[in-house]
Amino acid sequence: PAPKRGEIVRQIGDALRQKIKVLGSLVSLEMGKIFVEGVGEVQEYVDVCDYAVGLSRMIGGPVLPSERPGHALIEQWNPVGLVGIITAFNFPVAVYGWNSAIAMICGNACLWKGAPTTSLISVAVTKIIAKVLEDNKVPGAICSLVCGGADIGTAMARDERMDLLSFTGSTKVGKQVALMVQERFGRSLLELGGNNAIIVFEDADLNLVIPSALFAAVGTAGQRCTTARRLFLHESIHDEVVAKLAKAYAQVRIGDPWDSDTLYGPLHTKEAVKMFLDAVEQAKQQGGYVVYGGKVINRPGNYVEPTIVTGLPHNAPIVHTETFAPILYVLKFKEEEEVFAWNNEVKQGLSSSIFTKDLGRIFRWLGPKGSDCGIVNVNIPTSGAEIGGAFGGEKHTGGGRESGSDSWKLYMRRST
Structure with a gap:
């Protein structure tokens, strides 16, 4: 029984x-x-x-x-x-x-x-x-x-x-x-797979956004299916958030995964390191600018720098590619309608997040014209899942x- x-x-x-x-x-x-x-x-x-x-x-x-x-x-x-x-x-x-x-x-x-x-x-x-x-x-x-x-x-x-x-x-x-x-x-x-986005509107609480984006992009060295790979920032706060995020990245303690002080360990394999380097190179070729990281760390193991890339268009081929590594593409937007569409334009549909205080916008995000992902978050990052809910995604997920x-x-x- x-x-x-x-x-x-x-x-x-x-x-x-x-x-x-x-x-x-x-x-x-x-x-x-x-x-x-x-x-x-x-x-x-x-x-x-x-x-x-x-x-x-x-x-x-x-x-x-x-x-x-x-x-x-x-x-x-x-x-x-x-x-x-x-x-x-x-x-x-x-x-x-x-x-x-x-x-x-x-x-x-x-x-x-x-x-x-x-x-x-x-x-x-x-x-x-x-x-x-x-x-x-x-x-x-x-x-x-x-x-x-x-x-x-x-x-x-x-x-x-x-x-x-x-x-x-x-x-x-x-x-x-x-x-x-x-x-x-x-x-x-x-x-x-997942090519998950966090969308940050101009009314968002940035004290919430910075640690959330950091954890979602850098946690498990970017090797979660729910890792944040795209960060859409309203144009009015773009530069401020990028500066604060780069400062936060610089404080991430990298080291031995068994050390209790370590927040960020190595990639799983040498192949993953190569994929990371290839993606960084493609991002540069497609018009991206590496504002933090982008290199292999000179120490034993498969360590790479957590990386932030700005300046790419939302539909750049590399932005639409899920690279299982800690690379965050930061993208500018103007209007709610366009950024919801950009969230949904990738092949995968696993996890998504918005940061806003606007209740109307939150319900639009959760509704039929909002996120097309299986996991739709509000004021929390893309990574992680609660066991009480059904975990999974749509489309190529x-x-x-x-x-x-x-x-x-x-x-x-x-x-x-």
Whole structure:
């Protein structure tokens, strides 16, 4: 029964809670994010376990009036069966947590393929889960792990025994996965790229804007799918905000991710460093001006300077490209209507933010002519997500939803 499954998921959350610091250290070691972010990521798995426990007692379909005398229409929700979960390097624990905790209380088995570069944390988490399952006299293999590269992912996408495939990664690979799954009329849940914008109007509280933009653009060294990559500033405040933001960037403490003073660690791979340099060069060629950063830092590891680029047009090719690195393109605007359109003109539709005190504008932003993203923020940055809401985006972000609200329905099938 679902509440019994919820009790097992509660125990999984407790087991992770007991090892949260050592798991956070392992995330930091393998991925490169700072220690507090590593711990925070494991905490997110713990939190979604707590959420799933309550959800396990609330899953249900309506009983509807039937036109046939003496009959009722009932919507019965059943498990899909086997859920394949392919996660990315940048959130090697949290994304699996969102999927597995909900999938388990829905009654599914899980097969996880983590990123090849974060295998240790995948193994550690799987062993913790398996022990809890076995302590409850159910097979540890209910949550299985496979380590490997793209060949494993391809096999999972093509395998008809995979009732749902949840994929988190780039739009390019996600498209290939979607086509393979669709070819066999399978079911997929896609969480792909984001080219997220923060829009700052002239009436915004700049004391809120500066730390928000800094955190959204620089946090996790720009390697979140919700990282702010575009910052639209009203022309009347553009120069002031750029000056303040550059000053704030200069105070970011860069160093060893395990050091408690560090706010900003390295990029994940050498390839990421090359992508960063290529993007900075393209930005310059397309008319951009680097007002802060733009270079590799001379120290061991994949460290680059957090970077601010100004002077580009809103539709410059590099501005429309998601580079998984800490580069923020700062762009000027005049009118609300044009900047809402610019927010929406990129291929992805994950996260978006505005900073304003105008209530009418806020409701226009949330409405049908506002942001076309899956996550629409007001006076908070683009990064981060609350587990109680459905997480995901539109267009080339894939349309999938994970975590809260009614996302559980994706892990079940409906019988009427």
